[in-house]
Amino acid sequence: MNVNQLAEAILKEVGGKGNIKELFHCVTRLRFYLKDRSVIDAERIKKLDGVLGVQFQTEQLQIIIGNDVENVYNAMINKVGFVMDDVTAEKKQKMRIGGLFETISAIILPVIPVMAGTGILKGVITIMTSYLGFEAASDLIQMLTIAADVVFYFMPFFIAWSAAKRFKTDTALALALAGCLLYPTMTAGLAGGLSPMHLFGLPIPFVKYAASSIPIIFSVWVLKYVYDFVDIHVPQMLRLVFTPMIVILIMCPITLGVTGPIANYLSKGIAAFFVGLFAFSPILAGLVIGATRSLLVFTGMHLSLGAVCMQNLAQYGYDVILPVNTMGTLAIVGVCFGVWIKAKKQENKSIAMSAFVSSFIGITEPGIYGVLLKFKNALIADIIAGAVAGAFVAFFGGRSSAYVNSCILSLPVFVGPGFVYVCIGMVIAFVLGAVLVCVLGVNEGESGKMMTAGKAAAGTAGTAAVTAGNPAAESAGKVAAVREAAGSAEAAGLVQTVCSPMDGELIPMSQVEDKVFSSETLGKGVAIVPENGTVSAPFDGTVTTVYASKHAIGLTSDQGMECIIHIGLDTVNLKGKYFDIKVKDGQKVKRGDLLAQVDIDSIRKEGYSLTTPVIVANTSAYLDVFANQETGRVSRGTTVVTAIR
Known part of the structure; x- marks a missing residue:
């Protein structure tokens, strides 16, 4: 299907x-805002030759x-005869505040790794003191x-800190509001059971803000509007000192007397609802949460549910949702293993095994996108297994003592009442x-484009083999082998490399906060958190595309490798602001030449993430x-990706 045919087919599918x-x-x-979303059949669009995936982000359809x-896009414009102008786009962006679930998820996501790590440590302490x-x-x-x-x-x-980034407001003042909530006067008043303070008739109650999330999110959201209002009205020469002074004078009583208490009582109410649901019918609660775990991950709502888990831990000292969530994860692990056993095509077996390994350690997206959403029976099996195991664990009172990633590696936090049943539940879910x-x-006929989309979602057979064994040793072995044969292989075009275009810190592609990149739908590569703004050519080749928004550059090496350097996430919305591009389409470059x-x-x-994916767009070649290497500091010019023909 050529681009004109694809454009016409997409136009028909969007109404x-x-x-x-x-x-x-x-x-x-392609990003659409539609008048009627009900006409969209995402599955039909996914089957179009040339479409890698379809998703809705709040009200926006993304193909x-x-x-x-x-x-x-150009073919579409030739047919529809218009393009969204920048003024309308900017107004629309200001009007559109992400949905509640999307916002909470985006705020909590950056904090998840450190919470998960320290949460497991809490479980280890429990084992040490209770059994050792x-x-x-x-x-x-x-x-x-x-x-x-x-x-x-x-x-x-x-x-x-995370909310300030999300709401695009002053980070230091946001942290100051957190300090207000945990100031010794407030914690001492709570510990002593003192009556509320009063300011101009406004009661300032002493409530528990330690370990909370919703009160500070609500407060930082209000801070954004107060800060913007004050900053506009303070003369420019006085803003450096007087804007933060006035804002904190306004926000301190608002946080302690209005947003903090209201959000605290609201979060307590939500937590009480879920605890009450488990008390009313643990089987029903476990069944629903266990069955919908993969669907919640798919929509991103699982992270917003994390706020409820944290409130449970703060209010009751334990949580009953996390054990059930873990049953949903183990169900995905079992389903991927089952697909690996049952599939006939080697490609599908490789995808399933790679997804099995990643899901086993708590990274479920490859399993969801590469297996569950490709095979209907796999999704059905996941829902049933998650529901049964979730109901079982909820009925027997499984509990978590800390917030962790829902996977088998988090087993120590479930030590305590119901621990044995959590273990049994894991076996039930998997088997x-x-x-x-x-x-x-x-x-396997329903996976149509499994070869393309599946590779991106779960990895190729080679990747599966590496992951299933010892990743570090296998990867090191590959690199050593490549280096040993580098001279003749590179000369023959059998081995091609990509050098880091930026100085910074490498992170695994799976941790990129955009599923299109983290699932490797667009190709394999690495992600860099840059420490400065210099972007250089990753190899000798040609600049093939400088995007109009300037946030991404496409290059093709002299050997034919296609590479995209995507500077930041969602930075397309900046429309070129802060990007100074030094090259143009068709320009020849040498490795290390300045690109931007x-x-x-x-x-x-x-408020944008600077995480920069560097991907090999023609990975399938x-x-x-x-x-x-996937982690650690990297300098411009250091080889970070190797491709073998």
Whole structure:
């Protein structure tokens, strides 16, 4: 299907010109705002030749095309005869505040890793003191307890930092509001059971804000509007000192007397609802949460439910949702294993095994996108297995003592009442998921474009083999082998490399806060959190595309490797602001040549993530593509990706 045919097919699927309110594109996706979303059949669109994926983000339909997006977009414009103008887009962006679930999820997501790590440590402490004979008062346990509790106790500070980025407001003032909530006067008043303070008739109650998230989110949201209002009305020469002074004078009583207490009571009410649901019918609660775990992850709502888990832990000292969530994860693990057993095609077996390994350690997206959403019977098996195991664990009172990633590695936090039943529930979820897939079968004809989309979602056979064994050793072995044969292989075009275009810190692609990149739908590569704004060429080649929004550059090496450097996430919305591009389409470059200078400080202040995916867009053209390293500091010019033909 050529771009004109694809554009016509997409136009038909979105309801025609009359149903399109706005249309624009970024590096990889066509983005629509539609008058009537009910006409969309995402599954039909996904089956179009040339479409890599379809998703809704709040009210926006995103059709993932990949490298040809601009050509498809131009073909669309030739047919519909209009394009969204920048003024309308800017107004629309200001009017659109992400849905509640999307907002809470985005705020909590950056804090999840440190919470999960310290949460597991809390479980280890429980095992040490309950079963291994360690004294709770010993210096070792006290020190470990400090390390395990510090993030949880001071949670408002972590959430304030993330919320300030999300709401694009002053980070220092957001942290100051967290300090107000946990100020010694407030904690001492709570501990002593004192009556509320009063300010001009406004009661300031002493409530528990330690380990909370909703009160500070609400307060930082209000801060955004107060700060903007004050900053506009204070003369420019006085803003540096007087804007923060006036804002904190306004926000301190609002936070302690209005937003904090209201949000605290609201979050307590939500937590009480879920605890009450478990008390009323633990089987029903476990069944619903366990069955819908994968669907919640797919929509991103699982992270907003995390706020409820944290409130349960703060209010009751334990949580009953996390054990059930873990049953949903183990169901995905079992289903992926079942697909690996049942599938006939080697490609599908490789996808399933890679998804099995990643889901086992708590990264479920490859399993969801690469297996559940491709095979209907797999999704059915996952829902049934999650529901049964979730109901079982909820009925027998499984509990978690800390907030952790829902996977088998988090087992220590479930030690206590119901621990044995959590273990049994994990076995039920895994075995039932696998058995159901084997009984229901895998219709490999329904995966149509499994070769393309599946590779991106779960990884190729080579990747599966590496992951299933010892990743570090296998990857090191590959790199060593490549280096040994580098001279002749590179000369023959069998081995091609990508050098880091930026100085910064590498993070695994799976941790990128955009599922299109983290699932490797667009190709394999690495992600860099830059420490400065210099962007250089990753190899000798040609600049093939400088996107109009300047936030991404496409290059093709002299050997034919296609690479996209996507500077930041969602930075397309900046429309070129803060990006100084030094090259143009068709320009020849050498490795290390300057491509762009980026004002990363200003972009960060605007609230955007600077995580920069560097991907090999034509991954499918290679036998294997792998990262030389996935973590640690990297300098421009250092080889970070190797591809083997």
